[in-house]
Amino acid sequence: xxxxxxxxxxxxGVLVDQEKRHLNYLRISITDRCNLRCLYCVPEGRIPKLxxxxxxxxxxxxxxxxxxxxxGIRKVRITGGEPLVRKGAVELLGRLTRIRKLEDVSLTxxxxxLAPNAQQIFDAGIRRINISLDSLDPQKYAQITGYxxxxxxxxxxxxxxxxxxTPIKINVVAMRGxxxxxxxxxGRLSLDHPFHIxxxxxxxxGNSRTSPQDQMLTPEIQEMIATIGELTPVGxxxxxxxxxxxxxxxxxxxVGFISAMSHxxxxxxxxxxxxxxxxxxxxxxSDRHESLxxxxxxxxxxxxxxxxxxxxxxxxxxxxxxxxxxxxxxKDQMQGIGG
Numbered sequence: 647x648x649x650x651x652x653x654x655x656x657x658x659g660v661l662v663d664q665e666k667r668h669l670n671y672l673r674i675s676i677t678d679r680c681n682l683r684c685l686y687c688v689p690e691g692r693i694p695k696l697x698x699x700x701x702x703x704x705x706x707x708x709x710x711x712x713x714x715x716x717x718g719i720r721k722v723r724i725t726g727g728e729p730l731v732r733k734g735a736v737e738l739l740g741r742l743t744r745i746r747k748l749e750d751v752s753l754t755x756x757x758x759x760l761a762p763n764a765q766q767i768f769d770a771g772i773r774r775i776n777i778s779l780d781s782l783d784p785q786k787y788a789q790i791t792g793y794x795x796x797x798x799x800x801x802x803x804x805x806x807x808x809x810x811x812t813p814i815k816i817n818v819v820a821m822r823g824x825x826x827x828x829x830x831x832x833g834r835l836s837l838d839h840p841f842h843i844x845x846x847x848x849x850x851x852g853n854s855r856t857s858p859q860d861q862m863l864t865p866e867i868q869e870m871i872a873t874i875g876e877l878t879p880v881g882x883x884x885x886x887x888x889x890x891x892x893x894x895x896x897x898x899x900x901v902g903f904i905s906a907m908s909h910x911x912x913x914x915x916x917x918x919x920x921x922x923x924x925x926x927x928x929x930x931x932s933d934r935h936e937s938l939x940x941x942x943x944x945x946x947x948x949x950x951x952x953x954x955x956x957x958x959x960x961x962x963x964x965x966x967x968x969x970x971x972x973x974x975x976x977k978d979q980m981q982g983i984g985g
Contacts, residue, residue: 661718661918661955663928663962668916671721672714674707675922677732681758683792684780686819686848686860701922704738706942710920711742713948717955719918721750723776727922730759736766743771750774754817758795760802768809776815776844777803781825782832790824807839815842820862829862833871836899844889845871846904864890864905871901888915918958926954928962936961 661669678696680687702710711722722742729735742751752774753767760767760777767775777799781787784796806814818825818832829845836843848861871877871894880891880900889902919927924939936958941951 661714661959663959665962667962668718669918669928669959669962670718671723671917672711672719672920673723673725673917674711674920675725675727676704676707676729676735676738677701677727678922679731680726680728680756681731681793682728682756682795684778685790685824686821688792696923702920702924702939702942704734704741706924706939707738707920708741709942709948710938710951711745711748713952714918714955715745715747716948717952720748721752722748723752723754725754728756728758729753730755730763736763736770739767739772740770752776754778755802756791757799757802758793759798761798761805764802764805764809764811768811773811774813774815775806775811776817777806778817778819779803780819780821782828782835786825786828803841812840813842814840815844817844817846819846819848820867821848821860822862824860826862829867829870830874833874833894833901836894836901837874837897839899841899842891842902843899844902844904847906847908863908864903865908868903877901915962918955926958928958934961934963 663669678701711719724735724739724742726732739751739753742748751772753772754776755778757777757779760775779787779799780790781796784794787796787799788794803814803816816832816835820826820829832843832845835841845864845867847863868877871892875895875897877892877894880893882889882891888906889904891900891902893900915929920938921927921935924937924942925935926938927935936954938951938954941954
């Protein structure tokens with residue numbers, strides 16, 4: 647730990663921005679590498695990968711988390727790329743869940759490596775897990791992701807259910823002409839399984855093989871889901887994200903809608919993002935960031951690093967500038983940000 651940690655930091659618990667939003671949630675990308683090449687995430691051809699020395703070590707990540715906790719961070723989610731491709735990821739999860747003041751530690755994964763790691767992840771103390779899955783058809787899954795790995799993902803989901811993860815959230819990026827014919831099938835999945843299906847509006851981030859014309863917005867998706875049965879609103883819990891939650895009549899699980907394009911939820915955003923190479927971003931949909939790595943590796947004190955957190959919070963915009971008719975693409979690649 648840095649030399650100021652024992653004395654404690656100033657302004658404890660005041661990561662409050664100019665819009666009076668309390669930022670208590672830190673999403674951490676631990677790698678930019680992934681074992682899939684999804685249409686909306688990866689462009690054609692090769693993209694540069696971070697060198698090993700460019701990526702924060704687990705000790706550096708843990709130091710920043712502990713500084714964040716003294717400033718009011720109470721929730722952490724580990725993301726990638728695909729976090730499970732990084733050696734030692736499960737051990738990091740265990741170290742995070744043992745930090746007393748963290749109230750919630752969760753994981754987002756594409757599920758490819760979930761089945762063989764699920765028990766270890768559970769034993770590490772993780773209970774909440776998000777799994778990205780954009781098709782229930784193995785052939786279409788391969789078209790979207792570039793790999794024939796649907797059965798591995800489905801096995802991982804089933805294994806997570808057997809072990810007792812709850813909730814198991816399945817994230818679906820809805821795309822016109824690509825998986826729009828499966829919207830109802832995903833909704834029906836919540837009838838027979840206790841899964842939380844999350845329909846996410848496509849967001850134009852970085853270079854990809856999709857376009858704004860592929861967008862499906864929440865009102866259209868919700869109208870399709872409503873044909874299955876009446877949608878009853880479900881209240882959000884303390885640790886829930888921005889999804890508007892519903893339960894279809896008689897369903898074991900639920901459905902939700904994350905509407906970054908059609909219904910901005912910026913006014914209640916409580917998130918900061920730490921990238922694998924040590925950049926702190928206050929908004930997913932803005933390229934602005936503050937660098938922590940240089941200070942980390944040049945004997946910066948905890949108080950100096952805490953000030954970087956405060957700077958990021960002070961510059962958090964009131965709202966992002968993306969909308970269906972006024973697209974301003976984010977230049978950075980999604981897999982390097984940690985969605």
